[in-house]
Amino acid sequence: MERTPAACAMDWSIQLQKDLRSDIPGKSIDALQEIGRRLQRWNKDPKLTFAEHTMFGLFPEEDKLFLNAILLCLADAFSSGDKHTKECVVRIFMKIKRRGNRDAEGIFSKEMFENQLELLTRVKEVFDEGDTEERALSLRLFGCWAYFAKDCPDVRYIVLSSLVTGDVLEVKAAYFAAGCLSETSDDFAVVFLEMLRTTVSSQESSEDIKLAAGRAFAKLWCSFSIAENAYKLGLKLLMDSSEDDFSATMLISLSKIASRWMLLVPTQFELLTLFQSEDRSLRMQVTSLRCFRLLLAREVCIVPSNASTVHRVFGILHRSELQPTLQLESLRLLYKILLINFSIIPCMEIPELFQKLFVVVKNMLKSSVQSNRVFAVNVLADLSGKVLGRQDMWSGGSGCTLASQVISFILDQVISLVTPLIGNNMADFAVEFEVKSLLKTLF
Template identity: 40%
Template sequence: MVGSDLDTNKVDGCVTTDVQHSCLRHMIDSIMSETSSSFAATFIQGSLQEGGERRNTDLEMSLAHEPMGTRESAVQNSCAASAMEWSIQLEKGLRSSKPGAPAQAILQLGRHLEHWSRELESDESSIAPNVISGVVPGEVRLFANAILLRLAGAFKGGDKEIKVSVVKAFSNERRHRNGQKHRECKGLLSKERVANHLELLNQVRYVFQNGDSESKELALILLGCWAEFAHDNAQIRYLILSSLVSPDPHVAKAACFAAGCFSEISDDFASITLHIVYNMMSLSTVSLPVKLAAAQVVPKLRSTFENIYKAYQAGVRFLSSILDEDVLVAVLSSLTELSSLCSPLAEIQVNFLISFLKRETTLRVQEAILRCLQFLFQKGLCQYPAEHLSSITQQYNHNFTFN
């Protein structure tokens, strides 16, 4: 009988593997969406969800709940003075045979790295910690680079759980800087502070070149988080740009994330990326999730006002050729966020949105336009009074109000 030859253990193993694979995909998407949180993302990420219920697995539970630790101790003690202790605790955690202990140690260190970056970026604490604690500045840099190298080594040699933990630790560190100008970053990952950046990048590049699809995704996300010291490395730039056109949609989405991070800092990289992402969104062979990920790159093309204008003008021209409603809504929201960076462009965008609203469009597109107008109004970038906008919008959506 056919049924008698069936190995139930293998079947159970396959089911478990599928669940873990699905969970890992979900976590990778979550890291990118949390790190890229923005106005445009609220429209786009809903369409990026690929369905399916979240499954409760050991992998997800161990990484979703980061150890809180004691926030007070991280604030009261100088991060520089605590670096040696953190390095020791990380090493103990990575060497532990207890399930989940290495991942937890990495996530705990990630919280410390976030505090450390804040401390380094603070004008008041840039000198004081070393004076108060008696730490020699050279030792601080030594400990910092030792920790970064250990994390890079864990990413290179660890399993998927450890790789995700390393990426999550650095994505959290980056997320606290999302409202700042990245080209002015003076935190832990600024290029002048990372002495051995080539060694760090080579370890991540090794994972990308020799790993599976998920490893490539994680490597690209990590490179995006390291954009401050990686953006001018020719090999890394080529790796990201070539991955944008990868036939693997998951890799292409991760490359979009990395390209957005690099474009915030590098003028020439942003100029190249501009043409690639609009071309990606125009191709019928590119899947919808990848097109929506490409749309999220547009607000990141802001390294200079020249790039902002170029990206905006290209986007307005591109709108006339969009046939997919999901892509149309994504581009409208991305252009709105991009225009909010420059007052003259914001005024142009308001007039453009109002004129677009008068076209024959679906209710979904109308609502998206109204939310774009509300976003600009709340930022104080809209020249029209709220009453005037309300009278316009009520013609199209009686349930929508400006506030």
């Protein structure tokens, strides 16, 4: 049986310490990158059972012992290493943070972490003695370790005071850290929300700072009261803004808050529909569609009914001279909604729905963007297969009708694509690829 990461912890710890002391150029950096990959792998594994401890010859909590040795080694490398080394250490924990590690799960749970104070002390020393870049790196580490750093008064003070310093790099890192702390602490989130209100409303705040503040709103969801207050403030700031960069950032943050709490979804739904109108900028229309897919990705119920949503998206796709980017995002949203709801759409309504889909796909096959054309074909092929696989489609007699419609549509498109290429040896690889994709739908 292959040794699990927990069973390899002792070897990894010894090897890391050896490599970090090496005089070979680049050896320490390679070691940090390797331990980063190993920790990511370990973080995905379930906790070892007693039987597994016995099987690998480990004494109780041996894996925890060497995990803490590895983490202390990384903290020492951050404390004593050059800036490149510090950046590598931060990158390890940033990657794990981005992969959605939760406080009570994985190798970074409180149960596994025993040297919390030692880790924070080493990083605090770098913050106190370092330059702007080193302080920013320290703040990002505090953010990555928010699940235990939130209980340290010194860290809270450092993060909050850094929000009002003059250096953009440090302030942006502080917003990241404050957002992470807000995900784990209600009382910290209350204070942070008031600071966000002041920052975004201030005429003296730079654009970079306002954008960082806007992104931080997405972290204010740990309790419904915090989420509701943050949502209301963010909504007001969004509606008062005339800047697309800030508006797009806030729209994404509000969608992320709403995705955490079902009660906020109806309001967010209506907000997103406001930004899908033609009088909005292309960027805001595309952002609203992407936010809609974000809600769907979290499997959040959409209100009002999905039928009205589908109708609205079809309306966007039927606009004349639709921008390729907006066209693609609209089809992606339609595809996501239909995938979720095809199992409950009455079989008698599906042929009519596909007639509308045929029009959309036909229009996209005229696009100058190859990826849009291929995606349209894939959508039609996938949805056709899923619908025709429904037993009630055939028992109700709609299956044959839909199959005939799909086959007729595909044959028409194959003929229209192939005919101009006769005598031209099918030199256009992109068109040839589309022909093959369409033919796959037939079989």
